[in-house]
Amino acid sequence: MTYCVGLRLNKGLVFMSDTRTNAGVDDIATVKKMHTWHVEGERVITLMTAGNLATTQALVSLLDERSKAPEDRDPTILVAPTMFQVARLIGDTLKEVIQANSDTGQSAEAAFNATLIFGGQIAGMPPRLFLIYPEGNFIEAEDDTPFFQIGETKYGRPILVRAQDPDMSFEDAVKLLLVSFDSTMKANLSVGLPLDVMTYETDTLKIGAKKRFKRENKYFRSISNGWGRSLKKALKALPDFVFDDA
């Protein structure tokens, strides 16, 4: 499993991903699931991946190779004119990778699948955030649903639904996401530290602040330890229940 969240704020975009990959509880490893391509001053593109590791690594390698070889640059994610076109390119590449593995006659229909969150900005256009399905099609974040989750999404969803706010600062968004990730990691061993976070500030067209939270990170530990107490206080602050008059 995996847990990644992409959040669209008025200030820009925030991406957070865990790094645990596993093929069974006795076969775990740390893998980066957040990948960024950029042409300074022109475009920044960030991709987060959940699903079969062979599929997502092949996808990233293909996107990478194709954007590096100049003769192969048209169309690539570094040249496509709009974020919508970039989303189509990534979706098509994903479909191509999944198809290539499925065509071997293996019957593991779901096992080669992957789901992606992808966002960024191209000069002259607003930042956009997408969720890309294994079939290669995709949906875009709108004002009513300004965030996407992939992987083990359920445990960390209630706090996002209740507390996310497009006017948030990047710092508050990171705090919120850490709580959402901590709730998930407490319940599902297949989501694990370290956590990668990246911000993108609208119209800067360069990679924003980045950070990796490891197990020993003091701030992460203060959030993880403090959240239990904070929740209990939040519960206490709600009106008390009385059996007779409710």
Place this chain on the structure above:
Amino acid sequence: MTYCVGLRLNKGLVFMSDTRTNAGVDDIATVKKMHTWHVEGERVITLMTAGNLATTQALVSLLDERSKAPEDRDPTILVAPTMFQVARLIGDTLKEVIQANSDTGQSAEAAFNATLIFGGQIAGMPPRLFLIYPEGNFIEAEDDTPFFQIGETKYGRPILVRAQDPDMSFEDAVKLLLVSFDSTMKANLSVGLPLDVMTYETDTLKIGAKKRFKRENKYFRSISNGWGRSLKKALKALPDFVFDDA
């Protein structure tokens, strides 16, 4: 889907269940998922069900019929000498119902399944809380894990893990469970109001306080509306994140 929670406190047991049943999003109904049998002064037994409605209704009807017909009373859930024996009886009856449907040659292997939470007390012994699997076997709540969830368990789990406390009052437990149910209902349409709650106070050997929370219930609405604000305050109370020094 369904959501039910059984919680073991030092004071006794608390049960909460939703009432939505659905066979597709266009075929929903309200059904009671909490059932109680008791012999005043001798035993109180509460059962909550998740899964195939035909299975759970047949199970409850069988348990009911067998406990009513005096000639068929031995062994029944009203006569079995210990909670462990009652759990075995319920588990065996569940297995019997699932088997009866599977034997028709239908291939819907999972579709007839059900999972149960069951708890109560028999005079002279401590209260006990069990989770019963479709296979008829079961596990018991212990101090390290003093609650069970069945159905759509993930959304409402983080708050339970962080805020449950064996020393809680029944009233605080109901408040906590309402928050857990509200978080779940906000994310999954197959869990829905009204909510049934029942408490059992240790050694009273009679049914405790009961309550049904309907959509228009003022207390439920105050929790549902207030929780978003409370969560935001709880987040604010955590130390602020700063990119540079974390």
